[in-house]
Amino acid sequence: MQHIPRPEVTGFYDRRTGSIQYVVADPETRDCVIIDPVLDYDEKAGRTWTENADRILGYISEMGYRVQWILDTHPHADHFSAAPYLKERTEAPMATGSYVTRVQKLWAGIYNWPDFPQDGRQWDHLFQDGEEFMLGSIPARVMHSPGHTLASITFVIGDAAFIHDTIFQPDTGTARADFPGGSSEALWHSIQGIMALPDDTRLFTGHDYEQGGRPARWESTVAEQRQTNTHLSVYKTMAEFTAARDRRDATLPMPRLILSALQVNINGGRLPEPEANGTRYLKIPLNALGGVPADEI
Template sequence: MLLIERPDAVVAAFYDEKTGSWQYVIRDRETKSAAIIDPVWDYDEKAGATSTKNADAIADYVRSEGLRVEWVLDTHPHADHFSAAPYLAGKFDAPTAIGEKVTQVQKLWRDIYCLEDFAADGSQWDRLFAEGDTLRIGSLEGRVLFSPGHTLASITFVFGSNAFVHDTLMVPDSGTARADFPGGDAHVLWNSIRQLLDLPPDTALYVGHDYCKDGRDPQCMATVAEHRTNNIHVKDGISEEEFVRVRTERDATLPLPVLMLAALQVNIRGGRLPEPDPCGRSFLRIPVDHFRPPAD
């Protein structure tokens, strides 16, 4: 765990090495109120088994600090891990939330998985946030930015000088997230990133993933100023046309995330497995030959 002290908040960052995912707890300095953001529900794809190691580490931290969880938040339906939002919300009697455009992602993946009876209405969460909506953790007010491009539904949570951008940006030496998933768009991603880079220069941007480029230690945060100076894909002086070209060429070489076809059918359900079959077991679907391997 990394503990990041900011003037207006304390952020605890938890790293899942298997998926390269960052998970966060942000707490108000003036109270014991907190929000959990993008928690991971572990999944062993070889055994088809779930576990709660990551989520339990977050829960242990919350209890050890005596925090009151006001929200359990997801920035978007994740393609590389299952969401532990319902698990932690149940432990702390807190509401879950995601962006309102999640319904578009649900409809898209409902069709891919042929889930005829699936309710693609966002009812799997307690709250759906729109651009400009606000929320509170203690005395710290947060606001929501709509940040599509990586997915149709991606949002950013901004709490004072802290912005949780998840897959919209990586840390500066790794650039940005891919834009080739269903519903993704590199031009739209560029516009979302420019909105983030117009935040005050000292705003900390917390990313959702880091893959430890060149063997360095995992990093979870850089400021707006650092991105504008050093981000290899979007630093000042790089045009939209150049970004789209580089992003599109790079995306064409990338394999799908290992857990994507399992994760999306869980995460469009708000972090829940499909209902069990009459035999009592839950099953995940794999759409054969719907997606193609990356270009050589």
């Protein structure tokens, strides 16, 4: 039986957004990557800060790791990426999937930004579907996993796969597919690709919402998901899955930060440039998205 290297995986949970950020390391070489880091943002006060990113940096320093990459699985709709901040402090390159250019084109239209660069130049590297790289001595590869977004990718690093929002914990199900560019059919095919990994592959999801009041979780396996996921264990065909997914999505409001976050994240996590008075401003297009009204006060 072929030995598959086992990276050290440490998750950092952000309760404000339900996001999990990862430091993935080769225990032998001490090289690591950071996946999906969060820049803290209070939308009510319009305030940003770096508590999450600084916690990650402190852990990396404590462990004596060297950062090889700062990775985002896709342009997130519910938090700002902290990749530029971490690049500034570690000098590690930023990367995401090459299909981010499709998301840039889509959202540049929504924001009415005809001059916005839509070629992915905001990142140091764009990974192609199937591209391979090394984390220290551990082989890694990239899988294009669209459906939740056009650009979503999965990072397979040794025996671990970072599956972003494609599949949640087994008691929660799967990702919504109703964002601009989303597709429940594409999501089904992406899930099949992940389920084709070896049964004992560790799966690390991008969010957890503490289902039923339980503590946050973010690790499972392919076998566990196949057998007990509340969607995958019930909806066995694409037709059944897409019908159920589309019904569920039709009842959901848009994430509260989607219009704020996408304009930052399609720009590689960079905040808008300061205007003449030194203040940065977000642009919110009115009536641009569907979804049911949110019930938050």
